[in-house]
Amino acid sequence: MPRTNQDVIRIVKKWQAAGIVHELTCRIDSRHAPLMPIESLGKVVLACPTCGTAQEHIPEFVLDSEPSLDAMTQRLEAANQALARHAEITRTLWTYTAATLSLGLVAGLAFGPAASLIGVAVGTVIAYAANRNRTRAP
Numbered sequence: 001m002p003r004t005n006q007d008v009i010r011i012v013k014k015w016q017a018a019g020i021v022h023e024l025t026c027r028i029d030s031r032h033a034p035l036m037p038i039e040s041l042g043k044v045v046l047a048c049p050t051c052g053t054a055q056e057h058i059p060e061f062v063l064d065s066e067p068s069l070d071a072m073t074q075r076l077e078a079a080n081q082a083l084a085r086h087a088e089i090t091r092t093l094w095t096y097t098a099a100t101l102s103l104g105l106v107a108g109l110a111f112g113p114a115a116s117l118i119g120v121a122v123g124t125v126i127a128y129a130a131n132r133n134r135t136r137a138p
């Protein structure tokens, strides 16, 4: 099936936004803003937002890249979610560790060393109960 102009614009926009491949840049000066696909006289051209230069040639490897870009984007999203989840668990554990130790310290200061141990034990049970659901696999 031949690509429509809408297909080409979608694919080029995806390439330019992917963040994992080098963007198509202006041939006048590659430091200009990344090229934008626009329709001009029935064709898709790559326009430079900085200087207005348009180039007609769109590399074939860009046009063929959509399935790979989609697959890579999905994998990156999954990896980012895993990282965010890990950070959330770490943050949660630190919060409850600090709360548990504080409880032990306060109990110890108020009622002596034996109470401190009880405070830590109670804090640990509370932290475990509160944490169980948050650290469980989704």
Ligand SMILES: [Zn+2]
Residues within 6 Å of the ligand: 026, 027, 028, 029, 032, 048, 049, 050, 051, 052, 053
């Ligand atoms: Zn330019």
